[in-house]
Amino acid sequence: MITIVDYGLGNIRAFLNMYKRLNIDAKTATTAAELASATRVLLPGVGSFDDAMERLGRSGMRDTLDELALRKRVPVLGVCVGMQMLAHGSDEGQLPGLGWIDARVRALEAHTGSTLPRPHMGWNDVRPVAANRLFDQLDTGARFYFLHSFYFVCQRDEDRLAVTDYGGDFASAAHAGNIYGVQFHPEKSHHFGARLLKNFAEL
Amino acid sequence: MLRPRITPCLLLRDEGLVKTVRFADPKYVGDPVNAVRIFNEKEADELIVLDIGASVADAAPNVRLIAQFAVECRMPLCYGGGIKTVEQAREIIALGVEKVAISSAAIENPRLVSAIADAVGGQSVVAVFDTTRVGPGDYDVRTHNGTRRTGKRLVDAIREAESGGAGEIFVNAINNDGVMGGYDLELARLVRSTTRLPISLAGGAGSLAHIGELIRACGVIGAVSGSLFVFNRTRRAVVINYADQSQKDELVRAALPQ
Numbered sequence: 001m002i003t004i005v006d007y008g009l010g011n012i013r014a015f016l017n018m019y020k021r022l023n024i025d026a027k028t029a030t031t032a033a034e035l036a037s038a039t040r041v042l043l044p045g046v047g048s049f050d051d052a053m054e055r056l057g058r059s060g061m062r063d064t065l066d067e068l069a070l071r072k073r074v075p076v077l078g079v080c081v082g083m084q085m086l087a088h089g090s091d092e093g094q095l096p097g098l099g100w101i102d103a104r105v106r107a108l109e110a111h112t113g114s115t116l117p118r119p120h121m122g123w124n125d126v127r128p129v130a131a132n133r134l135f136d137q138l139d140t141g142a143r144f145y146f147l148h149s150f151y152f153v154c155q156r157d158e159d160r161l162a163v164t165d166y167g168g169d170f171a172s173a174a175h176a177g178n179i180y181g182v183q184f185h186p187e188k189s190h191h192f193g194a195r196l197l198k199n200f201a202e203l
Numbered sequence: 204m205l206r207p208r209i210t211p212c213l214l215l216r217d218e219g220l221v222k223t224v225r226f227a228d229p230k231y232v233g234d235p236v237n238a239v240r241i242f243n244e245k246e247a248d249e250l251i252v253l254d255i256g257a258s259v260a261d262a263a264p265n266v267r268l269i270a271q272f273a274v275e276c277r278m279p280l281c282y283g284g285g286i287k288t289v290e291q292a293r294e295i296i297a298l299g300v301e302k303v304a305i306s307s308a309a310i311e312n313p314r315l316v317s318a319i320a321d322a323v324g325g326q327s328v329v330a331v332f333d334t335t336r337v338g339p340g341d342y343d344v345r346t347h348n349g350t351r352r353t354g355k356r357l358v359d360a361i362r363e364a365e366s367g368g369a370g371e372i373f374v375n376a377i378n379n380d381g382v383m384g385g386y387d388l389e390l391a392r393l394v395r396s397t398t399r400l401p402i403s404l405a406g407g408a409g410s411l412a413h414i415g416e417l418i419r420a421c422g423v424i425g426a427v428s429g430s431l432f433v434f435n436r437t438r439r440a441v442v443i444n445y446a447d448q449s450q451k452d453e454l455v456r457a458a459l460p461q
Binding site: 008011012013014017018046047048114117118119120121122123124125143145146147148149165166185187188190191 | 249301402
């Protein structure tokens with residue numbers, strides 16, 4: 001079943017509502033035992049990088065999450081700060097990330113210069129740059145809601161799944177094997193978001 | 204490209220949805236949760252809910268009602284009204300609200316913005332300023348639904364909020380509220396040139412053409428309106444309506460030529 005890691009951050013209910021509307025079973029996990037049976041893992045996240053990593057560490061679910069992601073190779077989707085946690089680390093904090101995708105998280109100014117408003121907030125186009133079922137039926141005209149001040153920089157271009165233009169293209173979706181991340185909020189992106197969450201359930 | 208946001212604003216009082224004119228005479232127009240459901244179906248860009256009774260009555264945010272909005276809302280949600288402490292902001296964000304709006308409490312205690320930004324992330328903190336024009340290019344800030352003068356100039360309040368770590372500036376033009384004669388574009392340009400944060404402007408939209416004018420003047424902006432989306436002018440009746448995606452695209456194409 002799709003299991004949402006509930007470590008105290010992110011809009012857990014919004015994901016549950018979306019899946020309920022899609023008639024797809026989903027549940028939350030607050031303990032390692034609840035997480036263990038997951039066949040899909042959704043890792044939400046909002047706020048600051050270190051706070052998210054700290055809370056995940058304290059949740060008691062970290063070892064089970066590693067086991068699911070790295071050994072059982074269950075599909076994992078990190079959302080917003082949840083995506084950023086998949087990188088080695090972030091300019092926003094000191095703590096190491098999960099390091100499951102070869103990437104760093106950088107301040108948005110490094111990318112946009114000083115001309116564009118920060119945070120990057122609102123609806124923007126997401127253009128897939130690699131064939132992947134996560135973007136099934138989202139290949140043209142898909143737009144999603146963004147709200148972030150830091151962004152994901154893949155070390156390898158082939159890990160980028162989709163790009164978004166904000167002062168130039170950045171990786172708005174990335175993957176490495178069974179590990180996926182999206183910078184935008186599918187749970188708040190109407191029918192585009194519903195489609196992406198459905199695609200994740202069907203990977 | 205990043206698109207301008209077209210944002211319905213719902214005003215609450217005593218758990219009912221109300222509409223004001225120049226911040227006065229709140230008129231009951233319906234059930235707010237039902238309005239949220241309709242804006243879901245219309246796929247609105249985002250939604251702002253402001254409880255205009257909370258700060259005036261010195262009441263805490265109505266957490267039970269906010270939880271209901273957060274559960275129903277399938278678009279990004281901003282809530283404001285009565286937030287005075289970091290704990291309240293944290294609790295509201297934990298309910299699944301994307302952004303909290305801080306208004307009078309931010310004026311009374313400028314350090315509150317940075318304290319809340321530290322707790323929930325600056326991108327989730329919206330500083331809201333209700334303003335009136337006091338002279339050419341000069342605007343003040345008022346609180347408590349426009350009844351209380353703060354003695355503060357708008358540009359100073361905006362700069363203070365930005366340096367305090369807010370993630371968005373929302374400015375509400377009191378004189379234009381509910382009048383539906385168009386946005387105050389002079390105000391919009393002033394706000395745009397004062398801050399690098401994303402901005403939203405409310406007060407005056409009576410048609411999609413007014414939203415087009417605002418976008419033409421300021422580029423990518425949040426165009427906020429209550430009247431336009433919850434009120435039918437010709438019938439003077441409550442009708443929830445919103446631009447569909449092709450109307451929005453057309454509006455942006457015309458206002459922001461590539």
